[in-house]
Amino acid sequence: MGRNIVLIGMPGSGKSTIGKRLAERLGMEFCDIDEYIEKKEGRTISDIFKYGEAHFREIEKKAVREVSKMQPLVIATGGGIVLKDCNIRALKENGVIIFIDRNLDDILSDVDVSRRPLLKNGKDQLCSLYEDRIELYKKYCDIQILNDKGIDQVIDDIIEAIGMENTDLHGEVIISKQT
Numbered sequence: 001m002g003r004n005i006v007l008i009g010m011p012g013s014g015k016s017t018i019g020k021r022l023a024e025r026l027g028m029e030f031c032d033i034d035e036y037i038e039k040k041e042g043r044t045i046s047d048i049f050k051y052g053e054a055h056f057r058e059i060e061k062k063a064v065r066e067v068s069k070m071q072p073l074v075i076a077t078g079g080g081i082v083l084k085d086c087n088i089r090a091l092k093e094n095g096v097i098i099f100i101d102r103n104l105d106d107i108l109s110d111v112d113v114s115r116r117p118l119l120k121n122g123k124d125q126l127c128s129l130y131e132d133r134i135e136l137y138k139k140y141c142d143i144q145i146l147n148d149k150g151i152d153q154v155i156d157d158i159i160e161a162i163g164m165e166n167t168d169l170h171g172e173v174i175i176s177k178q179t
């Protein structure tokens with residue numbers, strides 16, 4: 001059975017949008033872990049956060065374990081998935097991890113802070129999350145893809161990079177085409 005394609009990155013970096021369309025292009029199923037959690041719990045992420053971030057992270061950890069075992073999927077993860085290394089270990093067992101690396105200014109202009117409890121105090125919080133997490137995204141990914149162009153081009157870059165990754169390249173592949 002084929003491997004999962006797992007997208008990690010900041011809130012607003014494009015994981016859900018790119019993931020859905022990548023899955024369509026590859027004829028794979030798509031799973032958004034935030035949506036999986038909301039469906040399974042029958043409540044929104046914001047409602048879960050009312051019981052504290054630690055409570056959400058435990059639910060997220062369980063969801064990651066479950067989703068990682070289903071394959072082959074394109075998986076869009078929550079922005080904080082990198083905060084527990086067991087999440088990454090589970091996702092890596094059956095999957096290649098792709099960091100969708102989007103410039104903070106572009107994220108700030110697009111992200112929907114109303115649906116993200118960690119961003120409820122506004123966009124300054126996003127900058128501080130970025131500083132805390134950027135090294136984790138880089139460290140944990142197999143492939144880093146710059147989302148600084150049209151979505152279709154980003155998807156082309158991912159498909160090209162996965163082809164390279166599957167044949168003989170191991171370690172970090174950075175696609176940074178200037179178009």
Ligand SMILES: Nc1ncnc2c1ncn2[C@@H]1O[C@H](COP(=O)(O)OP(=O)(O)OP(=O)(O)O)[C@@H](O)[C@H]1O
Nearest residue numbers: 010011012013014015016017018079110149150151
């Ligand atoms: N390359 C791009 N060109 C134009 N718009 C983009 C691009 N990448 C992302 N966007 C837009 O940015 C917004 C955020 O994208 P998306 O919701 O897919 O991010 P996400 O990583 O899933 O965020 P979250 O972690 O909050 O769920 C969307 O409105 C999306 O259309």
Ligand SMILES: O=C(O)C1=C[C@@H](O)[C@@H](O)[C@H](O)C1
Nearest residue numbers: 011034045078079080116117
């Ligand atoms: O960046 C984060 O920590 C989060 C991002 C969202 O995808 C959700 O998973 C949740 O709001 C937490």
Ligand SMILES: [Mg+2]
Nearest residue numbers: 015016017076
């Ligand atoms: Mg999303």
